[in-house]
Amino acid sequence: MSLTLKQLRYFVAAANQASVSKAAQALSISQSAVTEAIKELESYLGVQLFIRQPRGMTITPEGQQFLRHAISILAEVANATRVASAGAHRVTGRLNLGVTSLTAGYVLSDVLSRYRRLNPDVDVTAVEDTAEYLEHLIIGGELDVAVMVTSNLRNAQALQSEILEVSSFRLWLPIDHPLNRQQSIALSDVADEQLIVLDVDEMEQEAVKLLSAFGKRPRIAFRTRSVEAVRSLVATGAGVALLPDLVYRPWSLEGDRIHSRDVSGTLPVVQVGLIWRRGSAISDAAREFVAVAQAQHEVKQR
Template structure:
């Protein structure tokens, strides 16, 4: 019996995210589907790929070796897609792209690099602004497509969206914080902690709304538009943060360590996707950009 491409995509997501729940969010599937795929892979391969623990998954040495092979396989799938696309007719023209600050820092460079390799004759211009203003430009026809947080899209009647990443919120802590040692963290445990909020793309609203559910306003220790500032402040013990996994990195610029933890309860997710105007004539370059993102999302490689 051989494994399937779907199974190794699910394994790759679990290995990257370190938990079944985070992998299922990123893939927009059920947790049971990820669990079954991993069990089937372990049965086929005859090795244990993960050690389970209360905070998630810890990849085994055998799992790590398999992950290297899986990475190569998925890269070849993406490469095959690229080769087929490059064999088609050359596309020219211009692509006017909008991005929010969150997507500009974490997904823009990779997707533009892929698109330029596929369509070197397309001239790409990109602007960064708030989601609200990008929606205004899309409705007015001044942008072809935007890469942005789609969770709270305003002009739903005028705009069409397609999600390519779902990122769950998690709790960010300094490595020596008492909560980092708990087996289970609940939202009430966080209610009295000083909160560092990221004031971009409605991230602050989501964090404050969560903690305000306990009947008192959270203690806002710091408000910033810089993810790097959040990382540095959390790492040095100035407070905690509740942010999507999309922007999590374990180290601050100063080299201090931070950790992220799941919180029991209904934490929100951030949906990131493409947005364009409904019913508008779409340029060939715009269609190719959307098609590229749809292909990468379907293949599990972005």
């Protein structure tokens, strides 16, 4: 046999849900079908994609890497059908994008590279700034679309938005941290820890607000604007961090492992999405951008 799109879809679903049965449910299909598709995929690639555990599955590093490819392929397929079905006029013109420093690396890069390949005749420019200023530029008509955290927009009534990704806060720990031995971690446990905070996109306020509920002032060990720095600091034991799952990666640049754990109780979520000006007609180039981003988003959700 050879590789099948169906296998990729099932694989992505299973990876998202970290469970064969949940994936099967989401796909409205039987568990055994998913199991067999993934098994087939693994034997075809000659790589183990998941580690089966009694309580679900966790993806292997190789699986993680293949997952990126699988999502990319499915997104490409979605775009191909969309473009073909819509009719074949080439979009030209100019597109002015805005990003925040957080979304630039973790959301925009994928979408943008695909967009440029699909619409080579569009002149794309992107500026990076704070969420607040991006809103200002959108409303002023200087930007067409911005990619940013949309959970707390300041001028919601003047803006239209589309959620691309919902990501909940989780706790990052070095692999040998004492809290790792607890089955469940409460927010109050975290309040006693040294904290590494990320000083972009209001991530700091969010984390501090969470912890301040316990009366004590959070102990901030380090404040940085670089996610990579947070990872390195957490990995080497300088402290723990509360950040959206979106930016989590299991390894730091130096190769040290990082764990990400749920905190009991409901932690807030951040919504990352697109915004554009409400009311005014949106350009073809901008509409295409929204569509490309949505296609990628939908594929990931499965």
